[in-house]
Amino acid sequence: MPEGDTIFRAARTLHLALAGRQVTRFETVLPALQRVHDDEPITGRTVDGVRAVGKHLLIEFSGGLVLRTHMRMNGSWHIYRPGERWQRGRAAMRVVVGNTEYVAVAFDVPVAEFLRARALDRHPALSSLGPDLLAPDLDVDAVVGRLRARPSTAVADALLDQRMAAGVGNVFKSEVLFVCGIDPFRPVSALSDEEARRVIDTSRELLKANVIDAARNGAPEWGGGRRTTRRMDPSARLWVYGRGGRPCRRCGTPIACRKQGADARLTYWCPACQK
Ligand SMILES: [Zn+2]
Numbered sequence: 067m068p069e070g071d072t073i074f075r076a077a078r079t080l081h082l083a084l085a086g087r088q089v090t091r092f093e094t095v096l097p098a099l100q101r102v103h104d105d106e107p108i109t110g111r112t113v114d115g116v117r118a119v120g121k122h123l124l125i126e127f128s129g130g131l132v133l134r135t136h137m138r139m140n141g142s143w144h145i146y147r148p149g150e151r152w153q154r155g156r157a158a159m160r161v162v163v164g165n166t167e168y169v170a171v172a173f174d175v176p177v178a179e180f181l182r183a184r185a186l187d188r189h190p191a192l193s194s195l196g197p198d199l200l201a202p203d204l205d206v207d208a209v210v211g212r213l214r215a216r217p218s219t220a221v222a223d224a225l226l227d228q229r230m231a232a233g234v235g236n237v238f239k240s241e242v243l244f245v246c247g248i249d250p251f252r253p254v255s256a257l258s259d260e261e262a263r264r265v266i267d268t269s270r271e272l273l274k275a276n277v278i279d280a281a282r283n284g285a286p287e288w289g290g291g292r293r294t295t296r297r298m299d300p301s302a303r304l305w306v307y308g309r310g311g312r313p314c315r316r317c318g319t320p321i322a323c324r325k326q327g328a329d330a331r332l333t334y335w336c337p338a339c340q341k
Contacts, residue, residue: 071233071276074200076143077118080125083145083168084113089127091164094178099133099161102180106131108163120195120232125163130183133161136191141175199233199270209266213254221257221265222250223327234269237307240334241294242269244305249340250326250333306334314339 092108094100102108111127118124123143125133135141141160146152146169152159154173161172172178186192197209209231216224222243225234234242243250246264248257257265272294294304295315305315310323310332319338326333 071200071238071273072235073118073121073123073137074273075276076137077116077123079145080123080143080170081116083170084125084163084165085115086112087165087167088112089163090166091162091169093162094160096160096178099178099180102131113163113165118198118200119192120198120228121235122192122195124186126183132181132183132186133163134177134179134181134189134192135161135172135175136177138176141177142173143175144171144173145169146171194229196227196229196231199231199266199273204270206263206266206270210259210262213262213266217255218253220251220326221248221254222333224254225265225269226327226331231266231269233273236331237304238269238272238294239331240307241305242272244334244336244340245272245294247340250335306336308334310334 089109089111092103094103106129108127108131111129111131114126114128116123116125121136123135123137125135127133135143137143144153148164148166148169150169152171154171158173159171160175161178163170181189196212197204199209212230213224216227216230219227222239224230225239225242226236240250242265245268246261248261248265254262275294295302302315306321309321311320313319314321314336317336317338319336321334322337323332323334325331
């Protein structure tokens, strides 16, 4: 599942390529989207903006139509110049939104639908989301309270629960708890107030640090790989995620790895550094 920072970057990059420009090309292999396009064409509309809401990406078109996509595990949006060769095959294409300068292609997105802008707030997938950890005006105390409201849940599972707060995915779940020195299997009730606060603050910091300004040289561009260690070496970007059995970067203890939670997502942690 892409993390909040990935979606945020994707939204920003798409915004730079699409916003304020008239749509000159729209294609889709999804019948429900095609039907909307047949009835009220997307071409000719202007993209008002692109934004991330939790892990949902919303492309807002003039005339009150919004395209919601959710990337889940394998979906992605790419941006190309018209005529440029795609990095993925046409079989994986689900939606194309283009203007005279850029072509945005959604590959393998499992969720894509048109919504009415005025109905967005009532949409079940959007209204059940907790506050976005990347929101600049986030009420951190309120998020700590939402975490506290799940006392019997393991802290790693609570962090992944997008109804608690939106943004942390499976990679950051492990990284945040390593940075905080907290055992991922501890129930939320076993966290001190200071620890609960640190978990939320750290989640926010790591997500923010991975939101790189996509506008380099004025051209939309994807940010680099995710990093939590502040090291530039690409092989040393993460503390624990994906490092099962390898030595902890702080103490040398082998990193542990176990499936956790209802979805059996992998959790990585250092049994010595995290208590
Ligand atoms: Zn360690």
